[in-house]
Amino acid sequence: MAAQWPGWVTGVYWGALECTGTAQGVQGKGARVPVSCAPRVTAIPARWSSALGSILGIPSEKPSDTLGQHPPPVATSKEEQDRLLRGRPDQPHNPKVLRIAIIGAPNAGKSTLSNQLLGRKVFPVSQKVHTTRCKARGVVTHEDTQLIILDTPGLTSPFKAKRHKLEEAMLTDPWDSMKHADLVLVLVDVSDHWTRNSLSKEVLKCLSQFPQIPSVLVLNKVDLLKNKFILLELVTELTEGIVNGKKLEVSSAFKDNSSSSAKSPVQITQTSPPEKGDNTWDNSSDARASESRLGTEEAQQPKHYGPRDLKNMKGWPFFQEIFMLAALHGEEVDTLKRYLLLQAKPGAWEFHSSVLTSQSPQEICNNIIREKILEYLPLEVPYSVIQVTEMWEEGPSGELLIAQKLLVPRKSHMTMLIGRGGKVISRIVQEAGQDLMNVFLCDVRLRLQVEVKS
Ligand SMILES: Nc1nc2c(ncn2[C@@H]2O[C@H](COP(=O)(O)OP(=O)(O)O)[C@@H](O)[C@H]2O)c(=O)[nH]1
Ligand SMILES: [Mg+2]
Structure with a gap:
């Protein structure tokens, strides 16, 4: 009818x-x-402190180059797309590659962030949970580097999967993506009062299952926060106070000297110094270096946690970086993208540079x-x-x-x-x-x- x-x-x-x-x-x-292909270029270098600095108004250096590019359109015919996907990818002289898994609770903004990194919307986005039902790849090709983004369905438990009548694949896909990843981005929706103070058990399980994969914490939807200072609390909780093997110290200058307006109102310091030759820190910390008290502490290696350990954990103490952004508006997405490009390791491209998605x-x-x-x-x-x-x-x-x-x-x-x-x-x-x-x-x-x- x-x-x-x-x-x-x-x-x-x-x-x-x-x-x-x-x-x-x-x-x-x-x-x-597309509107989304013109993200605002903001601060480099890509240290977590620079992202935070930009939110808190700490001046940072201007990026030396922009990532302005025209991502390729998707082929309109299946045959053409298949030909591109099946054919041998073009290769620059010294190709580099990074496979990135984006994990997080349903609705954290994984697909929105993927689309922004790609510069074109190829993944569905919606307020309803479980819009993304299967894993798909997005491809960013920039100069000699290829980022392969694995957009995953939200990590969910078998109980919730049953409630939403989700296919089996939705439970296994994120785990599958992790197996192929060189780096994992853990996305947290900071506007969600119920979930933002701790990583879900599924995320913690995923991270502890693959302790060898470097992980990065991404706090998303900062545009929805009226009080940006809550971010400092969240960082401490979600990292158990440790980033890149160094202890964080968060304190508010308001407590010490509330009349000082010239001074940055917030200090975050790492009690152990960055590794020698870590230029990004040297470049980005000018505004904070004088305020930082640096000591030393042994960096811990991620270990495999059992279910009992995970039960008592709220955050993950092995993130190597933290970013704070608003994926929807492209805010700070370029900072993250620049960081990801720098993490790529020598390796052959997997896709032709004209490919934007595997779909x-x-x-x-x-x-x-x-x-x-x-x-x-x-x-x-x-x-x-x-x-x-x-x-x-x-x-x-x-x-x-x-x-x-x-x-x-x-x-x-x-x-x-x-x-x-x-x-x-x-x-x-x-x-x-x-x-x-x-x-x-x-x-x-x-x-x-x-x-x-x-
Ligand atoms: N205000 C705001 N909304 C966002 C942001 N990122 C994503 N969203 C919204 O959050 C909802 C879920 O996004 P989606 O990418 O589908 O989440 P996913 O389930 O993790 O893939 C959508 O309505 C997006 O528009 C952000 O930075 N700010
Ligand atoms: Mg999605």
Whole structure:
């Protein structure tokens, strides 16, 4: 049965999306530069203290180069994408590579951060948990370095997985990603009062299972914090007071001398000195060095913790860096990206430099449409929608024509998905179409048809 609403073709809404504006340096008529591809360049070097310094207003050096680039569009045909993925990657003279797993609770912002690092939105993002259902790779190629980003479903427990009716793969994927990672980013949503003070047991389990993989703590959504000083407390809790083998000391200058406004109100010091020849520290700590009291302490090696140890742990004392950012707005994302590029080790590229993601064009499209359905409909609807692509072809002017059927089990679901006067479905078409244009950098005509599955 197909939907009917006044003035429109039965059950069908053609969202004809015309592009405006042209992207510089990008081929294709009417292509748009995605908003997310112009992150604000802020502070280097990439020490955790510099990220914190920028939030607290401590001056830092300007970056010597920007990461401004035009990430490649995704190929619009599966054949072309397959050819790029299967073919031998191009290689610079001295290729470097870093595989990065991003783990954290559902909704921490893993996909948002991945998209920002990539400079183009290829992973679905939503306020609803479990938007990312399978692992996919994103590829950043910058000069001779390739970053391979493994966006994972949120780490969750078997109990919660059962409650959300999640597939088995959602429990095993993050673990799988860790096996292939050279570095792990642990993302924490600092705006979530319930979860921000400790790492989840799943995250701690994951970290202790792979103690040899360097880990970095990323505090996300700092834009939502009114009181940024809470970050200092969180850093101490989430690291058990130790970063890179050195003890942290956090104190507020307000306590000592509340009338001093010239002085930085906060001191964070590491009681043991950085390794010799660690230039990034030398460069970044000018503003703080005079205030730091440096002593010495033995650096501990990560060990394998048993379930009983983990039970009593709130944080992880083996992070090698801390970053604080707002992935949604691209704030401090370049600082992190620069740091990641520096961590890459000599090794062959795994992907051709024209590849942005390992997903097929159809997968990206399905995920983006699903993201919108998740965003605008109550939870019981999105999980029951079956997407069937009926058309995927190039139109006469080089535009991409996509028609998809959305099959739902109940008429009530169809009514909700279409919305009053087609309002909901047309919004989904508009927003998904816009996102798809930014992914493929060409005009996209998207048609969605809602039907009750017979
Ligand atoms: N305010 C704010 N929201 C964010 C930020 N990063 C992500 N979000 C939002 O958090 C929600 C979950 O993001 P998503 O990337 O899907 O999380 P994931 O489940 O960890 O992949 C989305 O609504 C994002 O827009 C941020 O830095 N600031
Ligand atoms: Mg996600």
